[in-house]
Amino acid sequence: MNLRFFSNLLLICFILLFTSCSQTPVFKQYETVFQVGDQQEWAAKELHDQNWQKRPKLVPDGKIFWYRTKIDILEASESLNPYGIFLHVYGEYEVFWDGVLIGKNGNPGQEADLPPEGELWPTFNIPSHLTNEGEHLMALRLSNYYFPDHLGIYELKIDYYDELLTDRLIESSYMNLFAGAFLITSFYFLFLFLSNKKEYATLIFSISCFLFFTLILAEFMKGYIPIHYNMHVIRLKIISALLLGISFFIPFYFSMQFPFPKRKLLLTIYAGLLLFIFLSRHVFELTANNMTLSMWLFSFGIVVFGVYKKMKGARLVLLTLLLSVPIGFVTPFNKSLFAGFSLILLGMFYLLSLRIKEQRLAYENSLVQSTRLRLELIKKNIQPHFLMNTLTSLIDWVEETPKKGVLFIEALAKEFDLFNQIENQTLIPIAQEIALCHTHLEIMEYRKEINYSLQEEGIDLEQKIPPGILHTLLENGITHSLPLEGNSIKFKLIFESNSDYKCYTFLTFAASVRQDANTKKEGTGLKYIKARLTESYNEQWELSSEPVHHGWKNTIKIYS
């Protein structure tokens, strides 16, 4: 319940974070015109440029060309607080405002000879006397040596110079905070995985968080690290690769939490599809879009399957997936990407917390179970059937043959002592268990006046077994058997082992008691043995118990 509230709160925070407050712009931008060549007059505010080209195609070899853009300033800047202009243009260039050079970004025309200089997203100060309300002109003198087909002004923004600079930094700092949260989450779950290496889901979640962290860094480092435009493609490739990873790991994670038939096959096909999208030549946005969309669709399919199969947590995750859709439509792509991903990661986080809760419960349960088994072992010697019958026989021996009575008491003391030694352990040496069986037989001989014997064959004294399990088989054998001719009952313990398993065979040689057909339900003894085996060997064991011609046969196989 708390967790649900928490995730809702986070969701609201994200929505607030990503719906940037929009202000009315202080400028209006007209269409940009373009001309190859280089004349200083082209910077002038007044110029007859009607015959300039509208749609530039390609200017090869780093030749110089010009852009001219008419801009209306709608509101003059305050005095002493100048406007600035933010540009996203490929190439190295000089910026002229109303014919005045206001900034330089690299060395236009000399790119082939000089090392790369300048950055892709510069901001220039516009002198405040040039930003009166009314018509203005921005001219760029530029060359584009590295991406001659990436022409045009991709983005242009005019606002107070200070704000242009700080807004980007604020955005980056928020996103870095956000990234930090995912970095810490990633480390936390990595450590969780390292402490329990069977939990691959935590590892996958950790990797997804780490990839998401690097994705945010790669996307938003442009706010504070100047990147030359020739590096831009490399950055986009890095982002695509990170997206590829995330797009694979998220559905992979869901497939672990909500297992479905033919999982491996479908995942392989999906990985192939992602690789195909990644490697095919598309504009970056399309590649990213396609991968994200495939990720979303595949995850959606898996989660819907989970909901259909009524798996735990599937409905909430489905909700987060569905919520990420409207966010994708409302916000611009680079923001929706982050909002959507964080939502989905939150869903994954929720699932993990559910699993961790389940594990905790299972662990607590196992503690309770161990305590219960321990009690059951102790109870063996104080449960009325054993204790009262033993005491009654003991009284009789003491009254009739006191010397034998003393021996009986000694045997009883020995059994109690052995129980005392093993009662708080989950595995004991086989020799101790066999000793326990022998004293028990001694006691039973005094009680039942039957000649009991226990033979061992092939016992490996190095072996350990859960306490009381052979003892329980022996008890069952005594209870359900009648003596053979000669008033004797024989037991035999055989140990065999190979590379696959260890096997204990416990045989009873006796006449069996006629049992009612309807009393075949499993006794408490066998339940105890099974619970003990599960406690020490999980599912890696097998127990069979069946009548045979000479009496009874029990087999315990423990797989290695």
Added chain:
Amino acid sequence: MNILIIEDESRIAKRIERMTRAIFGDTLQSIKHSNTLHEALQFIENNSLDLVLLDLNLNGNNGFDLLTTAVSKSFHTIVISAYRDQAITAFEYGVLDFVPKPFNRERLEQALHRTIANEKIEKNEIKFLAVKKRHRIQLIPIEDVLYIKGAGAYTELFLAHEKKELHDKSLEQLEQLLSNTFERIHKSYLVKMSEIKEIIVESGSKYIAELKNGERIPIGRTRYKDIKAKWL
């Protein structure tokens, strides 16, 4: 006295047998020990017995099936068991006594004495009478029984709604078990006191108990005073 000991602990069985022989002395005609359920049931069917000493946990089996069979028979049953918590249930089924293990001679003697002395059970918790039907044993709740009529070695149970059942125990044996709520008002009748509506004296010193359902049952001349005092 013909006695059957049902006990799978050989030492304990011998102890019971030895003490029983000592207690009954010459009055003991036969004593038999059985250590399995199956053997015991067969012996009960084929022999006439006066007393069964029964351990409820034989070879890991629950002895209550055997108990219901035993209590439906003409003999009394005494349970000797390690499980003290079974005592209440055993009494509800109509055993004469419950001897918890470990026991000494005094405790066993006390129990056995009840059979000889026709001693009544003071603190009676009997809830059912087990009645043998053709293939099974039916437990009849005591509250359904109005009165019991002796018919030689066995008895007739008269129940509510004009139903009637036969029981293998004698009137004397049932009187022992039911002494809490039932009174022997006549040598042939055992009546539940709470069912008596009126005690009528007719001419010729005939005493009649009229039940709530209108049935009239004679009261023995010698018992009239006692019964009237108890009834009032």
